Amino acid sequence: MTTDQPILIAGGGIGGLAAALGLARKGLPSAVFEKASKFSEIGAGIQIAPNAFNCFDALGVGDAIRAIAIYIDKIRLMDGISGKEIFNIPLDQPFREHFGNPYAVVHRADLHTILLNACRENPLIDLNAASSAVRYEQADGEVVLHLEGKPPIKGRALIGADGLHSAIRAQLIGDSSPRVSGHTTYRSVIPTEQMPEDLRWNAATLWAGPKFHVVHYPLKGGKVFNLVVTYHNDVTETVAGEPATDEEVLCDRDPNENWIDGHVTLLGDAAHPMLQYWAQGACMALEDAVCLSGAIASHDTIDAAFTAYHHARFARTAQVQLGSRAIGDYIYHPSAGSAAARNAILGAKTAADWFQTLDWLYGYRAD
Ligand SMILES: Cc1cc2nc3c(=O)[nH]c(=O)nc-3n(C[C@H](O)[C@H](O)[C@H](O)COP(=O)(O)OP(=O)(O)OC[C@H]3O[C@@H](n4cnc5c(N)ncnc54)[C@H](O)[C@@H]3O)c2cc1C
Known part of the structure; x- marks a missing residue:
């Protein structure tokens, strides 16, 4: 499908920028x-898994991301009570060969900047900050996007990539507020000198304990450590998350298959x-972007493209949504007998077992 009329995208996070890049590449x-x-x-x-690297390549930023990524040696799950390792997944050459790409960690701002610069360099992408999407309307195959305090904008279609509290979703689906999980997470980035010396591992490490877990991994060439503490404290209210050191109440939603309203x-x-327990939210947004831009380019109509996109993406993303909850309950936060069962079951897995378990997730190509 070719047309001069732009596709409108609400939201300039990782998903929105990736969608713009994907469209421009087509x-x-x-x-x-x-x-x-x-x-x-x-x-x-x-954390960026091999399936995200496949997307970066499809978006033309694979080399730039590879140049700033930190290639950790392994993913480690530690028992937060005994201090013993439950299992590790080596991320060396056999992993890369099996999945066709590495598993790495990056600073979010660095990743976002690479996507943003690629968008800025592309004349097909028009970037507008301070532009809050409020609602849309549609007529005669056109979408009109209404922005707060600005003139309305017309486009051929609209992609709502405006995150957890999406205004586009609120109109399209009209469901209630996101589900508050009862978990609070505290994110911080600390200088490496403040990290205990015997924990300065080149690994994505997760310490799992009853109703809590702690994640750490190096960033910025090992100069700092990302440190995230999550506590299942049954909180019921949402607080505003701020960058680093502040708390954030974790929310998600049940899968909802209603993703399309006409050309939106x-x-x-x-x-x-x-x-975030599978560390796949951004990876899924990247996959969506590659899949959707490919579908729009390869179908004759927006209706056909959106139907193909939904068909390709709904079940996969729902599986990760529900799987992420299950990981919290059964792997990261159990206690007593359930924790012992986790240790016995997961501790018995070999690297080959893990490759097989993760094939459907890390081996996926969205293009
Ligand atoms: C603690 C934590 C750790 C995580 N770790 C990982 C990980 O390791 N790996 C991974 O893959 N994922 C991870 N995630 C998930 C990941 O951060 C998200 O899934 C991802 O950022 C979603 O991208 P998005 O572009 O869809 O939404 P967002 O990143 O939320 O971007 C939405 C954008 O839309 C803008 N916006 C909002 N409302 C409007 C509006 N009305 N009009 C216009 N713009 C609007 C926002 O300002 C924002 O820029 C983690 C999440 C958390 C909370």
Whole structure:
């Protein structure tokens, strides 16, 4: 499908920028509308699995991301009570060969900047900060996006990539607020000197304990450590999350298969917000972006493209949404006998077992 009329994208996070890049790579113009006064990401780390690297390559930023990524040696699950390792997944050459790409960690702001610069360099992408999407309307195959305090914008289609509290989703689905999980997470990035010397591992490490877990891994060439503490404290209210050191009440939603309203669809956290326990929310947003831009380019109509996108993405993202909850309950936070069972079951797995277990997730190509 080729047209000069832009595809409108609400939200300039990882998902929205990736969608704009994906469309531009197919020769399709887009306009991104970001609520914040400037395009930016919070100062914390993010894990990127092989399935995300497949997306970076499809978006033309694979080499740039590889150049800033930290290649950790392993993923480690530690018993937070005994201090013993439950299992580790080596991320060396056999892993890379099996999945066709590495598993790495990056600073979110660095990743976002690479996507943003690639968008800025592309004349097919129009970036607009301080542009908060409020609602949309549709007529005669056109979408009109209404922005707070600005003139309405017309486009051929609209992608709601405006995150957990999406305004586009609120109109499209009209469901209630996201589900508060009862878990609070505290994110911080600390200088490596403040990390105990015997814990300065080049690994994505998770200490699992009854109703809590702690994650740490190096960032920025090993100069700092990403440190995240999550506590299942049954909180019931949402507080505003701020960059680093502040608390954030974790929310997700049940899968909802209603992602399409005419020429409007959803992507990333707006479509399928999930707990971070599988470290796959951004990876899924990237996959969505590659899949959706490919579908728009290869189908004759927006209707056909959106149907194909939904067909390709709903079950997969729902599986990760529900799986992330289960990981919290059965792997990260159990106690007593359930924790002992976890240790026995997962501790018996070999690297080959893990490759097989993770094939459906890490081996996926969205293009
Ligand atoms: C503690 C924690 C750790 C995580 N770790 C990982 C990890 O290791 N790996 C991983 O893959 N994922 C991880 N995630 C998940 C990941 O951060 C999200 O899934 C991902 O950022 C979603 O991207 P998005 O672009 O869909 O939404 P967002 O990143 O939320 O971007 C949405 C954008 O839309 C803008 N916006 C909001 N409302 C409007 C509006 N009305 N109009 C215009 N713009 C608007 C926002 O300002 C924002 O820029 C983690 C999440 C948390 C909370």
